[in-house]
Amino acid sequence: MSPILEVKDLTRNFGGLAAVSNVNITLEEGELIGLIGPNGAGKTTVFNLLTGVYPPSSGEIDFSPDGEPASIAGKKPYDICRAGVGRTFQNIRLFKDLTVLDNVVIALEQNQTYSLLSSFLHLPSWAASREEVLKSARDLLRLMRLDHKSFDLARNLSYGEQRHLEIARALATNPRLLLLDEPAAGMNPAETAGLTKLISWIRENYHLTILLIEHDMSLVMSICERIYVLDHGIVISSGTPDVVRHDPRVITAYLGQEASDV
Template identity: 60%
Template sequence: MSLLEVKQLTKNFGGLSAVSMVNMQLEDNELVGLIGPNGAGKTTLFNLLTGVYEPSEGSIDLEVEGKKTSLIKQKTYNITAMGLGRTFQNIRLFKDLTVLENVLIGMHEKNKVGTVASIFRTPAYYASEEKMRHEALKLLALFNLESKVKELAKNLPYGEQRRLEIVRALATKPKILFLDEPAAGMNPQETANLTSLIRQIQKEFKITILLIEHDMSLVMDVCERIYVLEYGRMIAHGTPMEIKNNEAVIKAYLGGE
């Protein structure tokens, strides 16, 4: 099976269908885009895939240790533990904690040493804490944030807060990273830096990335495949060139007639 398989996924809110009969597949180590006009259902789809919402219909299956595992009705922390990490359209950092503390929080789920070791502060506990700190510092260095480890997250410039949120998501050691409009609010130079960063993430960590983004140039530049949503329905899927020339996409997303 694919790394992630989505079939006939539907989410209704009262009489409104926010996501309707969506099919999607993600494979190992690929960079996929998800685009569509405002209100198309992109973030709702992300919330379904990461356990924030429960689907009205359909299935979401993740390959875990060679077996197909349903993500339906799984707790969000279980979904994270199985290998799905995400960022949010509106940055959700622990703003009164330091940069380093934000990353360490992301690491704790995968670095448990047991209740007894934690309570009594055994050598195993301190070894685990030191290992996490070392790994966190390495991650922050990759994102040019190593000099900010003691700063409170809320004091970082906007672009650095975006990068920190990505670092925290990577700290959970995901197989799939969902990026929800990471370029939102960035200037052209910051967006160009982000484009390079996304490529670096995939190369460095060899993970699958699903990217929601309004910046079409970014999506077309970095993604191997692109899915297009309109009014909650998938209207197109293909390579950047195929999507760029798709009449339904031009009409729905680019304002064509």
């Protein structure tokens, strides 16, 4: 079996600056993997390369949701999403003037096949598809404990609730690989503990592979099976949480940035 994701020598240059340089990452199906590093290490740039926000300057990205490797390097974000890669963002990107329910419905409808005519005339095929979408959206909001706020505007949710809505929207795209970019950012310890359990539950029940960027080391160390550490765009360490925790290169990279928590 091929890995579900294999990144080989991935590089992205911005002018004369190498934001990411010769990064190699492998994810087996069903793994929950952490990607950590100091601020500015290149973590979100890696996510942007994996999801088509930026094309790589060089390197390969092979995605194999069904066992057959296919390159997604340089493809459009919507093509990568339809291939089975979902993500959240470091800076929350919701449709803040739409309802909570509509934010999820929009993501679900990318997989619908009814015609423009049937939607315009509200034909039975459209009505059946619409009812299915609404049910799926409500189920996802119930999972995130947001169903009681379905008709609230997204902008009126608390910060933690907006994070949960973004995860619901990512799940609505029916991913095989889920990329979570700092999902615990801005959360208090109780919210982070709940999120930790939720991520593990999602992985098991949705049969997902998850790649996680996070600065909360207690979260990373408690749920990730392996960890990659970036510094200045280069992978400086990889392995189990215990191996990474005691790697001198990692400790040095984090000096002055909560090194004692690594």
